[in-house]
Amino acid sequence: xxxxxxxxxxxxxxxxxxxxxxxxxxxxxxxxxxxxxxxxxxxxxxxxxxxxxxxxxxxxxxxxxxxxxxxxxxxxxxxxxxxxxxxxxxxxxxxxxxxxxxxxxxxxxxxxxxxxxxxxxxxxxxxxxxxxxxxxxxxxxxxxxxxxxxxxxxxxxxxxxxxxxxxxxxxxxxxxxxxxxxxxxxxxxxxxxxxxxxxxxxxxxxxxxxxxxxxxxxxxxxxxxxxxxxxxxxxxxxxxxxxxxxxxxxxxxxxxxxxxxxxxxxxxxxxxxxxxxxxxxxxxxxxxxxxxxxxxxxxxxxxxxxxxxxxxxxxxxxxxxxxxxxxxxxxxxxxxxxxxxxxxxxxxxxxxxxxxxxxxxxxxxxxxxxxxxxxxxxxxxxxxxxxxxxxxxxxxxxxxxxxxxxxxxxxxxxxxxxxxxxxxxx
Numbered sequence: 001x002x003x004x005x006x007x008x009x010x011x012x013x014x015x016x017x018x019x020x021x022x023x024x025x026x027x028x029x030x031x032x033x034x035x036x037x038x039x040x041x042x043x044x045x046x047x048x049x050x051x052x053x054x055x056x057x058x059x060x061x062x063x064x065x066x067x068x069x070x071x072x073x074x075x076x077x078x079x080x081x082x083x084x085x086x087x088x089x090x091x092x093x094x095x096x097x098x099x100x101x102x103x104x105x106x107x108x109x110x111x112x113x114x115x116x117x118x119x120x121x122x123x124x125x126x127x128x129x130x131x132x133x134x135x136x137x138x139x140x141x142x143x144x145x146x147x148x149x150x151x152x153x154x155x156x157x158x159x160x161x162x163x164x165x166x167x168x169x170x171x172x173x174x175x176x177x178x179x180x181x182x183x184x185x186x187x188x189x190x191x192x193x194x195x196x197x198x199x200x201x202x203x204x205x206x207x208x209x210x211x212x213x214x215x216x217x218x219x220x221x222x223x224x225x226x227x228x229x230x231x232x233x234x235x236x237x238x239x240x241x242x243x244x245x246x247x248x249x250x251x252x253x254x255x256x257x258x259x260x261x262x263x264x265x266x267x268x269x270x271x272x273x274x275x276x277x278x279x280x281x282x283x284x285x286x287x288x289x290x291x292x293x294x295x296x297x298x299x300x301x302x303x304x305x306x307x308x309x310x311x312x313x314x315x316x317x318x319x320x321x322x323x324x325x326x327x328x329x330x331x332x333x334x335x336x337x338x339x340x341x342x343x344x345x346x347x348x349x350x351x352x353x354x355x356x357x358x359x360x361x362x363x364x365x366x367x368x369x370x371x372x373x374x375x376x377x378x379x380x381x382x383x384x385x386x387x388x389x390x391x392x393x394x395x396x397x398x399x400x401x402x403x404x405x406x407x408x409x410x411x412x413x414x415x416x417x418x419x420x421x422x423x424x425x426x
Contacts, residue, residue, distance in 0.1 A: 003418050003425055004038040008063050010415065011337050014370055015059040022059070022335040023347055024052045025069060026188055030088065032077040034330045035064035036339070043068070045330065048078035065339030068330035071186060073193070082328060089193030092200065093331055095323040096153045097182035098146045102263070109141035109389035139422070141389045142181055142341075144359055150182045155353055157185060157317045161207050165235060168192075170350055177346040177358050177368055179338025184331050200325045209316030212236060214308055218292070221301045228294040228304075231286070239315050240308065241286050248283045252276050265310045267303075274298045337370070342415040344368040359393050369393065371412040379414035382406050385422040 015022075025031055033055070034045030045068075049055045059067070070077070071093045075086025098106075107123045114120065114128035115135040127134050154175065162168045174186040195203070205211050217237050218229035231241040247255065259265045259272045267275070274297045275282075285291050294304065323329050332338065334347045346368040348356060361367040372394075388401040391413065398413055406426060409417070417423040 004065075006425060007339075007342070007415070007418060008038045008065075010342070010371065011065075011339075012060060012063040014337060015056070015063060018335070018370075019056040019060065022052075022056060025334075027073055028052060028055075030073040030075070030077060032070040032072065032074060032085070032330065033333070034068040034070075035062065036066040037062070038065045038339070043330075046078060046080045048074075048076070059336070064336075067333040067336035069333045070328070070330050072327055087327075089190075090195075090327040092187040092189070092192045092195065092203070093323055093329065094154075094157060094185040094317075095178075095182065095320040095331065096150050096157070096185075096318060097178065097180075097320055098142075098150050099140060099181055100320055101318040103146045103149050105143050105145040109143055111139040111141075111387055111389065113137045113386075139385065139387075139389075140181065141391070142359070143390075143392060144357065146181070147358055151353060151356065153318050154183045154185055157207065157319075158350060160239070160315075161317065162187070165206070166203075173350065174334075175348045175350065175353070176332070176334050177343075177348060177356070178332055179336075179343040179345045179368060180341050186331070197325045197327055200327075201321075204319060204321050204324050206236075207317050208319060208321070209236070209312035212312055214305055219294075219301070219304060219308070225293055225295045226299065226301060226304060228286075228292050230292050236312075236315075240311055243311050243315055245283065245286060248279050248286075252279075255279070264314075265307060267307070271298050271303065338419075340419050340421075342369075342371055342412070342419045344370050360395050369412050371415045373411055377411045378408050379411050380406065380408045380426050381414050381417060381423040382426045383417075383423050388417070388422045391416070 029048070029050060031048070032045065033047040033049065034043045035047070036043050049058070071091040073088040073090070075088065077085060079085045102124050109122070110124060111122055112120065112125055113136065114131060114133060115137060116133040117128060117131040119128050119130040121129070125136070128136060158170065158173065162173070163170060168187055168189065172187055172189045174188060176184045178184055218227070218233070220227055229237040229241070231238045247258065250258070255276055256272055259267045259275060260269070278296050282294070282296070285293060323331070332345045334345050336345050337343070338345060343358065346358070346366060348366065352366060356366060358368050361369070383401040383403055383405045386403050388399055390400050391398045393413060393416070398409055401407065414423070418425065
């Protein structure tokens with residue numbers, strides 16, 4: 001595509017101008033690198049660099065669409081045979097990407113088309129609701145709402161799990177906005193690098209709340225009564241009790257709305273009424289560490305299990321599991337450009353997270369939108385997709401657009417739409 005050549009030149013200019021500030025990873029020479037070129041969507045991996053200068057030359061001379069590096073460390077990272085690389089261990093990587101979980105804003109900006117029956121709609125679907133087929137064309141978008149959800153998951157991961165439950169030093173954590181729909185977190189710790197894939201699976205199961213046994217935590221039926229657990233037990237019991245207490249602090253109307261939500265608790269009206277009538281007593285029980293009798297009219301052991309599974313889902317972290325358990329996975333290189341947006345993979349400190357807004361960042365050194373111009377340069381492009389959702393970047397709204405529209409937008413908006421593949425230059 002001619003526009004790929006244009007975008008490649010823009011990316012090349014970025015790398016030439018910013019080579020001095022591209023971050024250098026720890027243990028750089030032991031990392032494997034991978035790149036996807038503009039010409040074909042096939043990763044060229046098993047590449048090693050003996051110095052950062054060679055990497056920067058690669059960015060300028062080859063200018064990839066996407067750039068990646070390994071969490072793993074190798075003696076010979078350039079060896080094509082995984083068995084011959086000399087594996088030395090792997091950082092623990094977390095990828096939180098809103099592609100993989102539901103957010104309400106997707107009902108407004110994620111578009112799908114069924115290739116079989118022609119049905120179309122918005123939202124997050126796995127198959128066509130009309131014909132049931134899986135052949136869907138999807139246009140996934142971004143907005144401040146879904147990116148905030150992803151950011152909050154990273155914050156929860158750090159402060160609700162990694163620090164209190166795993167005692168991981170925050171200085172060992174490397175965080176980055178992915179440049180598109182999420183965030184990465186990499187734990188660079190010598191002890192954690194020795195974890196096997198099975199060990200990493202156990203860590204992820206704990207962080208996501210997968211396969212938690214409420215019976216082992218203390219939930220049981222005895223003598224016609226149901227007994228729960230107390231916050232004195234650290235870890236998941238404590239987290240669950242704290243979340244229940246937060247629910248109980250809400251008004252009756254708020255509780256009813258939450259418990260009737262079909263995407264969450266989906267409780268019957270009678271159970272909701274019983275829960276609300278019981279809430280004051282229940283609050284006293286869970287705040288009294290010497291009383292864990294959770295007996296409630298209508299709430300069988302199965303009902304409590306259903307209720308607690310929803311609590312677990314709210315507490316657990318939405319991570320891309322295969323990324324974390326795969327010791328040979330590559331992740332985006334910090335400071336590189338994302339070929340689907342033109343945004344920079346932006347490194348962040350934990351203290352940056354609260355106020356960081358990738359679509360409207362006010363701190364220049366943290367701003368992932370790199371193709372801005374002080375002279376407010378605009379560019380003419382034509383929409384080539386049937387429908388393009390609203391795009392809100394830098395406080396201004398663009399679109400929605402339909403196929404054939406010719407528009408003139410700021411340069412960085414044009415780059416974004418071209419990278420997303422929904423427009424062409426004219």
